Amino acid sequence: MDGISTYHTDKPKCWKLATVDPESGDKEEVVITIQGIICQKELPPLMERPSSHSIHFVRQQIQLTSLECPIFKRTVQTIQRLDHLLSRQVPDGKMDPLQLPSALCDTALEPGNRYFTARRDDPDSKDLPFDPAVDPKGLLEGIHTSSYFHGQDNQVMYFVALADDGQHKFAHVSLMHFRVGDIVEAQITLACVPIKKDKFKTVLHLRSIAMMDSSHTQVRTDCRPT
Numbered sequence: 001m002d003g004i005s006t007y008h009t010d011k012p013k014c015w016k017l018a019t020v021d022p023e024s025g026d027k028e029e030v031v032i033t034i035q036g037i038i039c040q041k042e043l044p045p046l047m048e049r050p051s052s053h054s055i056h057f058v059r060q061q062i063q064l065t066s067l068e069c070p071i072f073k074r075t076v077q078t079i080q081r082l083d084h085l086l087s088r089q090v091p092d093g094k095m096d097p098l099q100l101p102s103a104l105c106d107t108a109l110e111p112g113n114r115y116f117t118a119r120r121d122d123p124d125s126k127d128l129p130f131d132p133a134v135d136p137k138g139l140l141e142g143i144h145t146s147s148y149f150h151g152q153d154n155q156v157m158y159f160v161a162l163a164d165d166g167q168h169k170f171a172h173v174s175l176m177h178f179r180v181g182d183i184v185e186a187q188i189t190l191a192c193v194p195i196k197k198d199k200f201k202t203v204l205h206l207r208s209i210a211m212m213d214s215s216h217t218q219v220r221t222d223c224r225p226t
Contacts, residue, residue, distance in 0.1 A: 004030055004082070006089050006192075012121040015089045015192040017082060030082070032188045034075045035212060036064030038180050039103040042112075045175070049139040055148050058140075060156055061112025061206060062178070064186060065103040076100065076107055079190065083202045086192035095192075096201040111188045111204035113156050115140055116148040125151040133175035159210035161185070168212070176211050183213040 006015050007027060017030040040063035050058045066072030080098060087095040101108045117125070127149035130140055144150070159170040178184065187208040192200050 004085065006086060008089070011123060012117065013194060015086055017086070017190055029189055031207065032075065032079060032082075032190070033185060034064065034072065034109065034188065035183065035185045036066050036069075036072055036109070038178055038182050038184060039063050039065050039108065040110075041178060041180060043178055044134040045136050046139045049142055052143045052145070055116050055143050055145065056118060057114070058116070058143075059112045059114045061110060062184070062186065062209065063101060063103060063108050063110045064184070065106045065108040067104060068106055073107070076109065079109070079188075079204070082190050086190065086202050087200075089192060090200045094199050096195065096199055098202050109188070109204060111186060111206035113154060113206045115150060115154055116144070117151055117154055119147055119149055122149075122151065122153075125149065125153065128152060128155070131155075131174055153205075156206055157208040159208060161210055161212045170210055176209070178209065178211065179214065179217040181217040182211060183216070185210040185212050 003019050004017055005020060007018055008015050018027040019030060020027055041061070043060050043062065064072075083098040101110055115130075128151055130150060135141055140150070158173050158176045160173055160176060161168040162171055186206060189205045189207055190202055191205060192202050195201050
């Protein structure tokens with residue numbers, strides 16, 4: 001983990017990972033990029049209004065696996081090493097082990113991002129409106145209270161990969177309708193956060209999703225009955 005260090009924030013209280021520019025001293029949060037196959041998803045837009053009691057937990061997330069891809073496995077191992085680095089920042093025995101799910105007989109990752117942050121955890125960040133594509137019916141806005149806000153850290157960016165001279169370029173889109181089986185590229189950050197009973201755990205924050213290949217899930221329209 002050469003060049004990667006941890007830093008602590010009070011609002012919200014957590015430990016994060018960063019690289020430091022040797023000349024300027026500026027910190028840049030470590031972002032993990034990984035490609036995989038969507039095997040489960042909870043993505044916008046929502047079809048039903050969540051309970052106001054669940055505002056702290058409602059989130060968007062995906063579950064990614066790779067069907068034994070070596071690059072995916074190496075990235076998972078990197079995440080496990082970063083989790084160990086974060087665990088060194090808390091008292092011994094206070095870190096919950098990183099639990100990685102399995103899917104299709106392979107290790108999976110399940111990054112997510114809450115739609116709301118408690119104002120008590122972050123009293124200063126700006127409250128932002130929901131993108132109309134994310135909340136077209138106002139269901140999330142409908143459970144919005146003064147105790148919670150939707151900030152920049154709660155947003156997930158959506159992209160589509162475009163082929164250009166054999167290379168991928170990414171175009172921003174307001175929202176992609178991802179399907180189970182799509183091949184995507186996700187960007188993830190890690191944070192060590194406090195949980196109940198004075199313990200801590202590493203969470204995988206979903207920052208962006210890019211559609212790489214949807215050909216396996218597209219409905220064929222060239223074979224219509226006559």
